Amino acid sequence: MATILVGSFLLFLLQPMVARMALPRLGGAPNVWNSAMLVYQALLLGGYAYAHWLGRFTLRRQAAIHLALLLLAALILPVALVDLPPITGLSEAAWVPLLLGASIGPVFFAVSAQAPLMQRWFAADPAAGAPWALYAASNLGSFTGLIAYPLLAEPLLSVRAQSLAWSAGFGLLVLLVGLSALSRWNAPAQTARSFTQARGSGGAPIDRRTVALWLVLSAVPSGLMLSTTTHLTTDIFAMPLLWVIPLGLYLLSFVVAFADGRTNARSVTRIAPLFVLFAGSYAMLSNGSGTLWIVGGTCLLLFCVATALHSRLYDLRPSPEHLTRFYLTTSAGGALGGLFTALIAPLAFDWAWEHPLLILAAALLMPLKPLLRWRDSNGVEPGMARIALGLLMVAALFLGWELLQSRAEGDNDLLVLLLTIFLVGVGVMVMAWRWAFVVVLLVAMVAQGGWWTMRATLDGDRTRSYFGIYTLRDDAERKVRTLAHGTTLHGMQALDAARARQSLTYYGPTSGVGLALAATPHIIGPGARIGVVGLGTGSLACQARPGQQWTFFEIDPVVLRFSTEGRFTFLRDCTPDAHVVLGDARLELTKFPPRTLDVLVIDAFSSDAIPMHLLTSEALQVYRRVLAPGGLLLLHISNRYIELAPVVGANAEANGLRALSREDRPSDESRYAPSRWIALSAKASVLDGLARARSDAPWTVLEERASRPWTDDHASILPYVRWSRMTGNP
CATH class of the missing domain: 1.20.1250.20 (MFS general substrate transporter like domains)
Structure with missing residues (x-):
């Protein structure tokens, strides 16, 4: 043994x-x-x-x-x-x-x-x-x-x-x-x-x-x-x-x-x-x-x-x-x-x-032994059992319809729970007939959320690749198009021409990246070379200024197609000459000559999955190598379940970088999303210039520190899990 x-x-x-x-x-x-x-x-x-x-x-x-x-x-x-x-x-x-x-x-x-x-x-x-x-x-x-x-x-x-x-x-x-x-x-x-x-x-x-x-x-x-x-x-x-x-x-x-x-x-x-x-x-x-x-x-x-x-x-x-x-x-x-x-x-299904x-x-x-053996009770004839089964299946369809309507109308959770329990009860009653048990289960799946999942498939809203499941939706009421990767919103574009070039969600004018890119001509110069890791919808493209050279790094060809096929037009309208590099950004950046970028934006999350290999000390060394001596590094660390600021703080300190933090809580949450960005640079004057750029949107010194920096050889997310978020608490 x-x-x-x-x-x-x-x-x-x-x-x-x-x-x-x-x-x-x-x-x-x-x-x-x-x-x-x-x-x-x-x-x-x-x-x-x-x-x-x-x-x-x-x-x-x-x-x-x-x-x-x-x-x-x-x-x-x-x-x-x-x-x-x-x-x-x-x-x-x-x-x-x-x-x-x-x-x-x-x-x-x-x-x-x-x-x-x-x-x-x-x-x-x-x-x-x-x-x-x-x-x-x-x-x-x-x-x-x-x-x-x-x-x-x-x-x-x-x-x-x-x-x-x-x-x-x-x-x-x-x-x-x-x-x-x-x-x-x-x-x-x-x-x-x-x-x-x-x-x-x-x-x-x-x-x-x-x-x-x-x-x-x-x-x-x-x-x-x-x-x-x-x-x-x-x-x-x-x-x-x-x-x-x-x-x-x-x-x-x-x-x-x-x-x-x-x-x-x-x-x-x-x-x-x-x-x-x-x-x-x-x-x-x-x-x-x-x-x-x-x-x-x-x-x-x-x-x-x-x-x-x-x-x-x-x-x-x-x-x-x-x-x-x-x-x-x-x-x-x-x-x-x-x-x-x-x-x-992944090849056959879009979800x-x-x-x-x-x-x-x-x-x-699975073995299916009825919990309630009412069909075998004395006095229950086969014909009566069949009639009862028919009535139970009608009840299952009725409960499923009511559950579907309650979900659609946003009724209280207690009603949804009660309808679900009643539907489960019907399933228990029909366990003697396996086909009926499976039908009740299918009705419950469709009513509980499957109807909207099926509609998204029939409407062609989703695309699946090796790297995840993407959902593309048009909101007629808000007049916007959104892209979600799993559970995380990855970008939004206004559908009317007047607002089509506005960067929304995490990239608004008071977000960390919005502030930094607006200040770039003043702290770097008019001809800045800017790299962005993670294309998403291409929202950042419309933050470009005349004379700048932009390069995007994207690991998933499916995401690039959203921009090249016109579903999102940021890239086409604002940086048509931008260079797009397909592949893992960390590996691709090692192929670039030293000091070829002035600003590097890291915004590469797979849903809320942590790109640990993009946040280690070795990764920071790759970024420092490709950045000019007075270069600016921007990290997007918004995350529901992991607190990344201490990790970034420890890694910055270990690599001789100063760090500022910008937590944005926009007032217009219909267009902009709360975000947290970290700005890092080896040159104090760069961060000082960034901090002075807008007094109404302040940056703060990043004080959080992990006990040790993350490295390729040793890193663990366990100490940084936000356990309260897992129970649904803010």
């Missing part, structure tokens, strides 16, 4: 560690994490296939081959990203898995075989008990490793120290594998066939339907885990810290579902339909109005669904001689679920439609 626990702990400690290593090169979009998960699932499938293949040999030969593989994999330690530049013509969705696979493939492959292989070695002794509880222990180790990373490893250790510690753990694992092999070294030599005979089970053939069920019961929770990540971080609660929570709950579901004691698994399976009806009704919500309660409900939904489906998987488990085949099939199902969510869905689809699939697959 120690070998299984250590191997699983290391395996899932490696996942977030490598994702953290990749931040400076890949950024923080949710799909980067999903691509990483796809790589992990593919490598896990390979490891399980390898463990299954080893079963044809005697245990001694298995031990010799596996120990040799572990020692070969150790040659790439300590873990680090390989130097693989982006490949021309290869999309991000393909290059990211290639980079991660080349970096950690050998060690991840070798370690991933631990769980099924050690269980097979355990079961090689005819006197040993059933090995399935060891699979629960394996997932407990995985869960511990995953949670240990954000809570302990990332805050306390640098990336380099994490890699060295992981390498030491790998050495311990090799030692434990050797000891496990020694414990079975004198066992009778067994091939796969003799192993079956020794267990005395005969190995009855497994039919194709059972294998297909293994596959789909594994695929749906795996896909739902990734779709929950996308749904939470894109449309409800855009915070990367949440990326590990769905994976942790997914792993925890295996611990419950595969435990020898069945009480917990049966209890969760019993109540899972209630969570599917209630929390699942929010699965099509896309208005970004989530709080910690909706986040909690979404996470509990994932845990209940995964536990229910994995419990059914446990009930379909084969005899121990088919153990590695069972795990190989379930791993293949997990990889298929990941493939659907991480690669197929995270995979999330409600997978919840509906779960409702079709």
Whole structure:
């Protein structure tokens, strides 16, 4: 068991560690994490296939081959990203898995075989008990490793120290594998066939339907885990810290579902339909109005669904001689679920439609035992039951319509909650008919928020790329066009010609960037060279002055098309000669000659996800190199859930930069949004000139300081989380 626990702990400690290593090169979009998960699932499938293949040999030969593989994999330690530049013509969705696979493939492959292989070695002794509880222990180790990373490893250790510690753990694992092999070294030599005979089970053939069920019961929770990540971080609660929570709950579901004691698994399976009806009704919500309660409900939904489906998987488990085949099939199902969510869905859908689809699939697959057995009561004839079912379905449609109207009219939350509870009650009443249960769930999804999500799709308002989901809307009443990335407004343009060149939202005349760009001709000169990281709608383009040279950096070609295709006209109307550089700004800026910019604006958030690699000391050094000696750096740090000012203050101090802060609370919030900008410069006179430019819009000295600056090697957002915002409080 120690070998299984250590191997699983290391395996899932490696996942977030490598994702953290990749931040400076890949950024923080949710799909980067999903691509990483796809790589992990593919490598896990390979490891399980390898463990299954080893079963044809005697245990001694298995031990010799596996120990040799572990020692070969150790040659790439300590873990680090390989130097693989982006490949021309290869999309991000393909290059990211290639980079991660080349970096950690050998060690991840070798370690991933631990769980099924050690269980097979355990079961090689005819006197040993059933090995399935060891699979629960394996997932407990995985869960511990995953949670240990954000809570302990990332805050306390640098990336380099994490890699060295992981390498030491790998050495311990090799030692434990050797000891496990020694414990079975004198066992009778067994091939796969003799192993079956020794267990005395005969190995009855497994039919194709059972294998297909293994596959789909594994695929749906795996896909739902990734779709929950996308749904939470894109449309409800855009915070990367949440990326590990769905994976942790997914792993925890295996611990419950595969435990020898069945009480917990049966209890969760019993109540899972209630969570599917209630929390699942929010699965099509896309208005970004989530709080910690909706986040909690979404996470509990994932845990209940995964536990229910994995419990059914446990009930379909084969005899121990088919153990590695069972795990190989379930791993293949997990990889298929990941493939659907991480690669197929972003190409096929304009929104995270995979999330409600997978919840509906779960409702079709999960064990469904009626909580109220009224249909089987004495005196209830089949005809009467059918009439009652028809009336209940009419009631569900009526409640769904009322809920939809209440949502549209903005009625009080209590009425919405009551209608939702009544609709859930109808779902409970019809649980004896699976099709009716699924229909009630679908009605609840549409009424709770799905109607507006569906309309946005039918109207063509949304565009999806590898980096996120963008919603483009025209507000006829306010006469503006808006662009939102997930839950965050990224720009707005007036639709009437008289106001079309006005910079709105975070870029108004009293915002930090508005003040700085207005003062640039006075503090820098008339021919300033200005760079902007993050194009968005191109709002800043109309802050340009005659004689200035502008360069925009944008990582997503889809965002650039919003400007080049005329959906937003700032770029075309105000800076038609501006140079637009596609690619990660930090990497692209390293290619620029030194001192080629006078002003650099960093405004590159993916929804509310933190671009950690753009805020480290190494990133500041890149900016200082490309800026002239008297250059001005502007950082946009507006964020709902993370307090970034202390980080910027510590990094500025560590890099010899002075910093001013501008918090803008505009009076006209119909056109302008509250924002916070930080201005940094190595030259005091530049900031002094900026502070004197407008007395009615003051700058203040940035006093906040983190305990230590962020670096590529060591950074953690945990100390800077605004926990009160997660409960819906201001």
